[in-house]
Amino acid sequence: MNIYLKLFYIFTKIGLFSYGGGNAILPLINQEVVINNLWLKANEFTDLVAIAQVTPGPIAINAATYVGYKVGGFWGSVLCTLGLILPTFIIMLLITKVFIKFKQNEYVQNMMSGVLPATVGLIASAAVMVSYGSFVDYKSILICAGVFISAYKYKADPILLLVISGVLGFILYR
C-alpha cells in the first residue's frame, strides 16, 4: 500500500478506537507505530510522549504530526493529523445534531441524568492524573493555590495565569 494511504488509514483507525483521552490513545499509537509498522523505535516513542507533554495542543494530535513527519515528511504529518481527527469530527457532528433534536426526549434525559455526574468525575480524574508529578516542592503547591484562587474567586484570565506560572517556573526551577 502507498505509504501516505497507509499513514492516513492507520491514524483514522486510531482516531476511531481511541476512547478516554490522550493517555488511552498513546498505547494504541505505540501498538501501530512501534510494534506493527516499525515506523519508530521504542526509545523514539518515549521521546515523543515526553515532547507531547511540553507542547501545546492535544497529545494525540502532537503524536500524529510527529509520526507523520518522521515517516512521510510534511504531507505525512498532514495526512496523519487529518486521519486522526476525521472520525471524531464526523461522529461528533452527527451526535451534536441528534442530541440537539432529542435533548428533551425522556430516555435521553434519563441517560444524561447518569452521564452528567459521571462527566464531572471524569474531569476531576483528569485533574488528579495531571497532578501526578506536578507537585515537586512547596513552591509548586503555592503556584497551584494561587492560580486556583485567582481563577475561581477572581475569574482571572487562565492564559495570563499560565504565562505567569511558566515565568515563575523559569525563575524558580532553572
Place this chain on the structure above:
Amino acid sequence: MNILVDLFVTFLKISTFTVGGGPAMLPLIEKYAVYNKKWISKEEFVDMVALSQSIPGPIAVDAAVYIGYKTAGIAGSIVAVFGAVLSGFLALLIIAVYFTNINQNKNVEAVFMGMRPAVVALLAVPVLSMWKHSKINKKTIAIPIVTVILVAFFNVNAVYIIIASALGGLIYGLLHKRGKLL
C-alpha cells in the same frame, strides 16, 4: 468580527495554551466560549463535555465541533476544529524538523514545572462549576466519586464509566416511571 474568524482565532488561542493534554483545554473553553463570548450556556458546556467523553477521539476536536456547530453550523465546526488543531500541529512539525531534544532542555522543563501545578488548579475550576450545573443530588452524588476512584486510581477506561452511567440513568428512569422507586 466575522463569526468564523472569531471561532478560528479563539480556538487557536485556546489550543496554543493547552498544555498537558485535552482536558486542560476545558477551563480555557469555559472562560472564553461560555463566559466571554457566550457562544454556549453553562448547561450546554456540561452537555458538551458529556458528549465528548462518550465518543472516541481528542476532546479538543469534540469541543470545537460542538461549539462551532452551535454558533455557525458546519462551516463553524470546520474552522473551530482547524483552529484547535493548528498550534499543536505546527509546534510538533517545528520540533520534528529542528529540535528533537526539546524535552531535555532545562529551560523548557523549568517553564513546565511552573505550568503543571497551574494546570491542576485550572482543571479544578470547571469541575466545581460543572458540579453546580449537572444537577447532582443525593441520589447521584456517589457517581462522580466512584468515577474518580475507578479512573484516576484503577485506570478504568472512561467509555465503561459512560456506558454504565447511561444504562444506570435509563434503568432508574424506567423503574421510576413504573412507580417502583421514589
